[in-house]
Amino acid sequence: MSSYYGPSHTKNVTFYSSCHRHYGVTMQQISTPQHKFEFNLEALRGLAALIVVIRHVLLMSPVLMTGYEISGAWKYVPPGHLSVLVFFMLSGYVIGLTNKTPINSWKSCKDYLKRRFIRLYPIYLLSILLTLGISFSLLGKVYSLPTIIQHLTFSQVTLGKVMNENNPLWSLNYEVIYYLLFILISRFSIKPIVAIFFATAVATLTAVMPQWFDPMLASYSYGLIFWLSGFWLAQLYTTNTFNPITRFSQLISFIFLFLSFEQMNYMQRMFQKLRLDVSPKQVDNFHQQIVDFSDLSYLLFCLAGIMLFTDKKFKIYNGLKYVIYTMPLVYLAVRIGKGDLLILIESKGVGFVALFYIISLFFLLKATAFNNLCQKAIEFIIPLGSISYGIYVVHYPIIFMIGSVSIFSHSFTDFTIRIIIYLVLTLLLGFFLEKKVQPLFRSLKGG
Numbered sequence: 197m198s199s200y201y202g203p204s205h206t207k208n209v210t211f212y213s214s215c216h217r218h219y220g221v222t223m224q225q226i227s228t229p230q231h232k233f234e235f236n237l238e239a240l241r242g243l244a245a246l247i248v249v250i251r252h253v254l255l256m257s258p259v260l261m262t263g264y265e266i267s268g269a270w271k272y273v274p275p276g277h278l279s280v281l282v283f284f285m286l287s288g289y290v291i292g293l294t295n296k297t298p299i300n301s302w303k304s305c306k307d308y309l310k311r312r313f314i315r316l317y318p319i320y321l322l323s324i325l326l327t328l329g330i331s332f333s334l335l336g337k338v339y340s341l342p343t344i345i346q347h348l349t350f351s352q353v354t355l356g357k358v359m360n361e362n363n364p365l366w367s368l369n370y371e372v373i374y375y376l377l378f379i380l381i382s383r384f385s386i387k388p389i390v391a392i393f394f395a396t397a398v399a400t401l402t403a404v405m406p407q408w409f410d411p412m413l414a415s416y417s418y419g420l421i422f423w424l425s426g427f428w429l430a431q432l433y434t435t436n437t438f439n440p441i442t443r444f445s446q447l448i449s450f451i452f453l454f455l456s457f458e459q460m461n462y463m464q465r466m467f468q469k470l471r472l473d474v475s476p477k478q479v480d481n482f483h484q485q486i487v488d489f490s491d492l493s494y495l496l497f498c499l500a501g502i503m504l505f506t507d508k509k510f511k512i513y514n515g516l517k518y519v520i521y522t523m524p525l526v527y528l529a530v531r532i533g534k535g536d537l538l539i540l541i542e543s544k545g546v547g548f549v550a551l552f553y554i555i556s557l558f559f560l561l562k563a564t565a566f567n568n569l570c571q572k573a574i575e576f577i578i579p580l581g582s583i584s585y586g587i588y589v590v591h592y593p594i595i596f597m598i599g600s601v602s603i604f605s606h607s608f609t610d611f612t613i614r615i616i617i618y619l620v621l622t623l624l625l626g627f628f629l630e631k632k633v634q635p636l637f638r639s640l641k642g643g
Contacts, residue, residue, distance in 0.1 A: 235578055236447060240505045241286055242580025243451060244279040248364065249591045251276035253618055259599045260618065261611045269541060272548035275458030278494055280367050281487070284419055285426035285498045287371060289506070291378055292388075292430025299382040312375050316585075318637040319629045320368060323589035324348065327362040330593045334600040335361070353483045354412070362592045366483040373416060374423045381427075388428035395420040403472045403489055411474045412484040419487040422498060429502055432510070444570035445559045450504055452556035453521065456549040460524035463493040496520055521560065524553045586634075587626030594621050 251274040258265050299305050324347050331337040339359060346352045347359065353369040381391055399417035402409040467490040474485040500516040503509050528550065531537040540546040559566065580587075598618050604610040 234506055236505045236574055238581025239574050239577040241584045242577050244282045245584035245588050246580055247274045247279045248276045249622055250274050252592055253595060256595050260595050260614050261605050264611050269547055271545040278458040281422050281494050282498050284422040285502055288423035288426030289430045292427040299379050305379055314638055319586055320589055327359055327593045330597050331361045357481045358483055361596050364592050370419050374420055388424050388431055392421055392424045406478050411478040414474050415485045415487045418491055429508055443563045444567050444574055445563045447574055448570040449556045449559035450501055452552045456552040457497055459549045460527040461493055462523050462527040464490050467493045583626040583630040586629035587622050590625050591622045
């Protein structure tokens with residue numbers, strides 16, 4: 197667990213008591229290195245899930261309310277793709293943290309697969325049933341048996357296309373592949389750095405010689421680099437759990453940087469100029485190349501974020517922080533030089549990302565002045581982490597469900613009401629799946 201100490205012991209006790217109420221973690225477990233529970237990492241996970249939810253409802257505004265579309269200066273697009281890359285790294289980190297013993301026997305392999313199955317499949321299955329129900333009953337759309345089987349076996353990207361009414365399920369296909377690859381990594385004690393090198397080699401060869409390799413391998417490999425980087429961080433030395441001061445202002449600063457970074461990451465444009473991204477024409481569907489070479493420009497950002505939220509601040513952290521906070525400045529400087537910054541603010545919502553970046557710099561420079569306020573903000577976000585998987589797999593079909601209702605469909609006020617209903621339904625259903633359904637299956641399966 198990362199250090200969660202505020203400026204006073206009383207506030208620390210209050211914070212841990214709050215965490216105990218949310219998660220049932222005891223003070224002894226919190227203070228014991230063998231029982232790390234990284235609460236602020238839960239805040240990052242919850243934030244990433246919420247960003248994906250909000251991104252999709254804004255991009256899918258014409259579906260949420262027929263014919264309505266956000267445009268102009270109000271067209272802010274949250275960093276959903278970056279959030280998924282953060283999820284990949286978080287996943288590798290958690291797997292590395294919770295699987296210290298090598299998987300070197302059939303029993304250990306079976307136990308590992310059982311834990312993964314119980315964690316993923318019950319909620320995932322219900323999300324598929326919800327998607328099929330909404331597709332058929334509200335939209336009159338019937339999916340073929342092969343498509344349904346592909347989704348039931350997590351092969352919806354490898355063998356076919358993802359159901360349009362639950363597009364985010366593409367990432368579960370990637371996740372499951374990484375979980376299976378981890379068995380080999382653990383069985384043969386492959387060092388994370390070696391695995392990262394191998395994944396990079398496969399991705400590079402696939403990108404430069406698509407006629408010899410399936411281009412889909414490149415996308416899986418680039419995503420695997422993020423996953424393995426999280427696994428690598430989990431293997432490294434953890435700093436002292438009880439650091440006297442946690443700078444919550446830096447966490448809030450990073451959150452606002454998160455909200456602006458995807459659109460202002462000028463490094464991605466430099467990577468794209470190398471022309472190593474896989475062309476959509478080389479694959480059967482978009483999700484087979486959704487993670488690309490230029491996405492590696494987000495690797496430093498994700499590494500810095502995991503280090504910050506887990507208190508694993510190695511010597512390279514300050515360098516990473518300098519790079520990620522500088523990139524938006526480069527983007528703004530280039531846009532000002534081209535004279536199109538005002539145009540982008542008026543037509544693409546760049547004003548929002550610029551504002552978020554300025555706020556991130558404010559909290560970065562005021563690292564202690566607002567520490568108490570920022571601590572309360574982090575505490576508020578933490579519970580989202582515990583329902584993040586549930587809201588991720590169900591939020592998309594809910595957009596289509598609400599969009600099929602004809603009432604409240606004429607004005608901006610009606611659209612606002614629909615968004616509120618959408619967020620409430622998504623959070624309630626995510627809570628139900630994670631807090632009611634998941635524990636039930638865990639108890640039935642002896643998990």
